[in-house]
Amino acid sequence: xxxxxxxxxxxxxxxxxxxxxxxxxxxxxxxxxxxxxxxxxxxxxxxxxxxxxxxxxxxxxxxxxxxxxxxxxxxxxxxxxxxxxxxxxxxxxxxxxxxxxxxxxxxxxxxxxxxxxxxxxxxxxxxxxxxxxxxxxxxxxxxxxxxxxxxxxxxxxxxxxxxxxxxxxxxxxxxxxxxxxxxxxxxxxxxxxx
Amino acid sequence: xxxxxxxxxxxxxxxxxxxxxxxxxxxxxxxxxxxxxxxxxxxxxxxxxxxxxxxxxxxxxxxxxxxxxxxxxxxxxxxxxxxxxxxxxxxxxxxxxxxxxxxxxxxxxxxxxxxxxxxxxxxxxxxxxxxxxxxxxxxxxxxxxxxxxxxxxxxxxxxxxxxxxxxxxxxxxxxxxxxxxxxxxxxxxxxxxxxxxxxxxxxxxxxxxxxxxxxxxxxxxxxxxxxxxxxxxxxxxxxxxxxxxxxxxxxxxxxxxxxxxxxxxxxxxxxxxxxxxxxxxxxxxxxxxxxxxxxxxxxxxxxxxxxxxxxxxxxxxxxxxxxxxxxxxxxxxxxxxxxxxxxxxxxxxxxxxxxxxxxxxxxxxxxxxxxxxxxxxxxxxxxxxxxxxxxxxxx
Numbered sequence: 001x002x003x004x005x006x007x008x009x010x011x012x013x014x015x016x017x018x019x020x021x022x023x024x025x026x027x028x029x030x031x032x033x034x035x036x037x038x039x040x041x042x043x044x045x046x047x048x049x050x051x052x053x054x055x056x057x058x059x060x061x062x063x064x065x066x067x068x069x070x071x072x073x074x075x076x077x078x079x080x081x082x083x084x085x086x087x088x089x090x091x092x093x094x095x096x097x098x099x100x101x102x103x104x105x106x107x108x109x110x111x112x113x114x115x116x117x118x119x120x121x122x123x124x125x126x127x128x129x130x131x132x133x134x135x136x137x138x139x140x141x142x143x144x145x146x147x148x149x150x151x152x153x154x155x156x157x158x159x160x161x162x163x164x165x166x167x168x169x170x171x172x173x174x175x176x177x178x179x180x181x182x183x184x185x186x187x188x189x190x191x192x193x194x
Numbered sequence: 195x196x197x198x199x200x201x202x203x204x205x206x207x208x209x210x211x212x213x214x215x216x217x218x219x220x221x222x223x224x225x226x227x228x229x230x231x232x233x234x235x236x237x238x239x240x241x242x243x244x245x246x247x248x249x250x251x252x253x254x255x256x257x258x259x260x261x262x263x264x265x266x267x268x269x270x271x272x273x274x275x276x277x278x279x280x281x282x283x284x285x286x287x288x289x290x291x292x293x294x295x296x297x298x299x300x301x302x303x304x305x306x307x308x309x310x311x312x313x314x315x316x317x318x319x320x321x322x323x324x325x326x327x328x329x330x331x332x333x334x335x336x337x338x339x340x341x342x343x344x345x346x347x348x349x350x351x352x353x354x355x356x357x358x359x360x361x362x363x364x365x366x367x368x369x370x371x372x373x374x375x376x377x378x379x380x381x382x383x384x385x386x387x388x389x390x391x392x393x394x395x396x397x398x399x400x401x402x403x404x405x406x407x408x409x410x411x412x413x414x415x416x417x418x419x420x421x422x423x424x425x426x427x428x429x430x431x432x433x434x435x436x437x438x439x440x441x442x443x444x445x446x447x448x449x450x451x452x453x454x455x456x457x458x459x460x461x462x463x464x465x466x467x468x469x470x471x472x473x474x475x476x477x478x479x480x481x482x483x484x485x486x487x488x489x490x491x492x493x494x495x496x497x498x499x500x501x502x503x504x505x506x507x508x509x510x511x512x513x514x515x516x517x518x519x520x521x522x523x524x525x526x527x528x529x530x531x532x533x534x535x536x537x538x539x540x541x542x543x544x545x546x547x548x549x550x551x552x553x554x555x556x557x558x559x560x561x562x563x564x565x566x567x568x569x570x571x572x573x574x575x576x577x578x579x580x581x582x583x584x585x586x587x588x589x
Contacts, residue, residue, distance in 0.1 A: 026231070033231060138236070139235050
């Protein structure tokens with residue numbers, strides 16, 4: 001009888017050790033996946049951030065510096081520049097996306113601006129960056145979902161508490177971003193431009 | 195448990211098979227976790243480094259004709275012959291590979307956003323099913339295909355003679371695995387982007403195929419359960435998905451010769467790096483996960499059990515005090531000498547002490563020389579030990 005007890009205890013202990021190693025490694029790997037997924041978005045957000053001054057310069061020539069769109073672009077850029085944590089960056093990025101939605105609409109209001117080669121080029125570039133952000137956001141959200149699921153699952157939940165891992169926030173689209181850009185809200189008054 | 199060489203063989207077999215099973219289960223589990231945990235990327239916006247894609251296989255160069263005239267981008271074939279050794283009760287048969295053929299050229303994986311190049315030579319290919327068929331069961335058309343394009347050079351006694359209904363001919367079988375054009379693929383590996391201007395392709399049927407399988411608005415794979423679920427059980431199995439999408443690709447490629455083709459950008463190449471090996475599977479991630487999970491816990495349990503037996507038997511044999519029932523009821527019996535004394539004794543001394551009346555010496559001798567004592571000697575020392583008061587040996 002004791003042999004079987006010994007065998008049972010041996011199997012259970014061995015299994016527990018293997019499971020503990022597996023859970024620990026799994027959580028660390030997930031955490032790294034998450035950080036990597038965020039870094040991959042951050043690179044693109046930075047590229048978009050760098051495009052904004054050029055965009056402002058071009059729009060300024062036609063719409064004037066006092067336009068509401070330019071103000072919101074400048075503010076959004078400043079907010080993103082001062083954001084440090086992931087959550088802050090996600091919020092600032094949302095504000096920047098809303099501001100950039102107006103750029104597409106301003107072209108319709110100023111035919112000269114729409115005909116400007118630089119503006120078209122910049123608009124295309126920003127649009128490409130927005131697409132990339134959208135795709136990478138999907139990847140990031142999947143990584144967050146995987147991470148959060150594992151954090152809530154038994155028995156990973158205990159290891160996660162020991163490692164002090166916290167649930168992460170998804171990079172979701174805000175209500176304001178989802179709304180159709182309003183010409184009234186973003187555009188300067190006609191005739192105000194240069 | 196009878197002592198002797200068979201015991202050692204049994205223990206070694208348990209340890210080897212158990213260790214192998216457990217190691218393979220652990221490896222499979224690790225891979226499964228990696229597949230589940232890695233977030234999926236879209237080809238056109240994927241970052242450099244380790245990524246996973248889900249899409250469809252499409253030929254980059256030539257294809258090979260596989261089973262039922264299907265076009266495959268990856269194909270492995272083995273011709274095996276049955277060999278017999280021994281006679282009577284000792285007769286054993288085994289299959290030995292006598293000819294092989296493989297087509298492992300780079301191919302494309304296509305998702306709703308673009309195309310990436312895969313080089314199967316660089317990585318691990320996980321094909322769900324290896325088809326094994328006896329040569330005699332293969333239809334004439336397929337035999338013709340195999341003889342004409344798959345088997346390279348003459349093979350002894352092949353094809354088998356059909357004289358006297360092939361009664362005295364050698365037995366052959368074929369093993370095939372393939373990844374068909376249009377088949378769903380899951381790939382993960384190290385992604386490197388290529389220069390955009392240098393890379394775009396136009397391939398017959400690809401435009402029609404992508405329009406058929408991808409949704410234009412949300413850039414995902416179209417919901418096609420109604421078309422793919424051939425057995426009407428409400429779910430699309432891996433096999434149904436493979437057959438359905440391969441069929442769609444076949445039709446698209448046939449019509450592709452006449453249709454106007456769009457060009458598709460090749461965004462990069464997926465390969466192996468030092469830390470991540472390229473992994474290709476002929477299924478969507480959900481099906482692949484199901485396949486990898488199948489019987490995994492059974493494999494874990496089997497491996498752990500065999501390992502425990504392999505470790506438990508020697509423990510039981512060498513430390514009976516710990517494992518015998520008397521431990522629980524009577525406490526540890528003095529049936530062997532303390533380790534320090536054992537080290538100082540030789541078998542002759544132990545024999546003298548045993549015959550002289552020290553039961554512990556008999557027990558130590560039995561333990562120490564378990565695999566070298568003959569059955570008679572072993573029985574003799576057990577009797578002496580019993581006579582000197584070790585009740586466990588009186589059974």
